Amino acid sequence: MQIRLGDITFSGDAGPTRFSVSRDALQGWIGKGGPGVRRNDSPRPLGHGSQKQRGYRTGRVVTWSGDIETDSPAEQDHALAQLSGVLADGQFGRLTIESEFGTHWCDVQLDDEPEVHREVYGTIATYSIGVWCPDPEVFGETHTFEPGPVYHYGNFRAVADAVVTGPQSAPYTLAVAGRQFVVTQALSSGQTHTIDTANARIRRGGVLQSGVFSKAQSLIVSPGAASTFTGPSTAVLKVRDTFV
Template structure:
């Protein structure tokens, strides 16, 4: 049976299954915030002189992941090495990636360190107790990315709407990408021998990696829902490739 593993910044944390525990290294006993959906949030605006509140959108807050467990070392030098690894994780505040292998599925999210890492040696033994926390400003978790050609049904296997990315090649003229429910994304000039990448989270168009301004005449945005029926994309000119990443909350 495959164990649970968490990797951050080159450090691997093993699940507490004794059969999968390493000879030395980090083993977590508590792992909170990853398998739970972040809290829902939204404005509460009462209806004047009426029952209830106005119906306003609800969004998800950031994800806080906390871990704690024990560490085993084969020597005092190795113990010092593990302490440095833990306290140095994302220490300068940079964004890093947490990758979790669990239930036979690999998921990831981008995080920053949160609070203070703790590493406490157990007396003169070769064991230590540790704890650490990470905060992901994006409530979503991500998995495998798949590619779909124009006319194919774009789907993903998460449980939350996924934001697709489009790549367009093979046209010097303008083009229109057709999405669900009559939505369209129209670009007035093509990439020629290069590639346009369209981020449907923002509507930005990058041509050969350079942000292009003023070339979108209609910029509808859309997502790909989890599972079927999916979304079939077509394009008026050029070749379209759509990427959809398994997205979870």
């Protein structure tokens, strides 16, 4: 297993490495205690229990720990400084974890300052680190489909993106499982629409467009059985394996 964050690779594989990951130290990832559930708890008036409310997944905190192995005090100081500088400005960065299960990622920021303890001056230190992802989803491989059956290999609903290549008259409709995204801007030959259905954003030739759709529903592909994608013959749907 390898964990990549910023310019550091944390390795859970055998062999020499500066930043190692202890066995079973990774928590909060796929299958390792992920995001929680939140809902409004409204008591039933004059009755037992609570009103039925939809539950939503929370953001996720991912933690891991291990050793920092170095050959000198100067190298140890450099390694500790390198770790304390990861995402230190409070911005988001890409967390990528590669394992036997595949390669998966999400965008995170620090949950708290990494903890470090020197065990043997100059050679061995231990660390623990936690990062916070405001979205519960973890993403894997992206699959590209023409109109027809669409699917993914995750365990959570996947919100798809689309690309349509001109020439294409308007309006045209993209649809998955009854949900529709209707575009009202035509394309000439060689032009493309790149459509972010989650955020209702359309770019033509890479330039963000305004007021070019009449209906904007996120195109959702459920895990498990295939759904059906309909749209122009030059449309492709991009679906990421999505996990919670």
